[in-house]
Amino acid sequence: MNAKVSPDMSQAVMTQTNAEKTQDRWYLQPDAPLRARVDNLKFWYGDGTQAIDDINLPLVDKKVTSLIGPSGCGKSTLLRCFNRMHDLYKGVRYSGAINLYPENENLIELDPSVVRMRIGMVFQKPNPFPKSIYDNVAAGLKIRGIRNRTQLDEIVETSLQQAALWDEVKDRLHQSAFSLSGGQQQRLCIARALAVQPEVLLLDEPTSALDPIATAKVEDLIDQLNGKVTILIVTHNMQQAARVSHYSAYMYLGKLVEYNDTHELFTRPKCQRTEDYITGRFG
Numbered sequence: 001m002n003a004k005v006s007p008d009m010s011q012a013v014m015t016q017t018n019a020e021k022t023q024d025r026w027y028l029q030p031d032a033p034l035r036a037r038v039d040n041l042k043f044w045y046g047d048g049t050q051a052i053d054d055i056n057l058p059l060v061d062k063k064v065t066s067l068i069g070p071s072g073c074g075k076s077t078l079l080r081c082f083n084r085m086h087d088l089y090k091g092v093r094y095s096g097a098i099n100l101y102p103e104n105e106n107l108i109e110l111d112p113s114v115v116r117m118r119i120g121m122v123f124q125k126p127n128p129f130p131k132s133i134y135d136n137v138a139a140g141l142k143i144r145g146i147r148n149r150t151q152l153d154e155i156v157e158t159s160l161q162q163a164a165l166w167d168e169v170k171d172r173l174h175q176s177a178f179s180l181s182g183g184q185q186q187r188l189c190i191a192r193a194l195a196v197q198p199e200v201l202l203l204d205e206p207t208s209a210l211d212p213i214a215t216a217k218v219e220d221l222i223d224q225l226n227g228k229v230t231i232l233i234v235t236h237n238m239q240q241a242a243r244v245s246h247y248s249a250y251m252y253l254g255k256l257v258e259y260n261d262t263h264e265l266f267t268r269p270k271c272q273r274t275e276d277y278i279t280g281r282f283g
């Protein structure tokens, strides 16, 4: 496995002083600025199913954190707590906090529609709007009241460049987004999310519907966002987690078992259950 180690990852190397072992769980306390921190989060669906059980998780500012674990362990549920997606359904309950820094605001206590303006999300399947490429990227900006054409043009171009799509679409910005390939549509959805400068960008298995070439392009793009955007990604693909993320969290049955920098987690897991999962003995 070819884990990428960024230069400043050395800050996060685990020591007895910045790591905490609780029963059979192990958390790194990163020695780096945080953008968000999940504190003792619990979550119940409307039918009473508890899908998240007392999770603590830091999100280091402008770094990529991946959530891994077997099917049904709660990865997508945790991700969707960040943008209060669950609140679209009746009867859901949260306890604990997802604190956003530097404002130190608890996302669980804010108006969900405000949270969704601040936290961006990209889904498994590309879901462009039935609009032009340009209008897809500009949509969120217009909702936020930006009407100045020059400003819109600049942000659309920058966002498409950040999403590594500009060169492929600059001559056809006013064509339908559906004229793009699946992989291009997914990068367009990432550009759309980036245009409004999300405080955290959530990626829910963003390459699961893509072929290997399109997947590689999206992974390159995530890599290029390193140092620019705070990203939380759910992936079933451990090689992908190792390639794109700086920090990884292994979940099992709604709990967070181990959080560490990705290289450490994949090469020297601290918990037996993590080791069993990453070596394929389980899951």
Ligand SMILES: Nc1ncnc2c1ncn2[C@@H]1O[C@H](COP(=O)(O)OP(=O)(O)OP(=O)(O)O)[C@@H](O)[C@H]1O
Residues within 6 Å of the ligand: 045, 046, 047, 049, 050, 051, 069, 070, 071, 072, 073, 074, 075, 076, 077, 078, 236
């Ligand atoms: N709408 C829902 N209502 C009730 N329970 C749900 C709902 N959605 C998910 N669950 C349950 O919550 C738990 C966590 O599901 P979740 O989809 O978050 O897991 P996951 O790790 O993302 O799984 P996968 O890798 O298969 O996508 C599971 O037990 C699942 O059955």
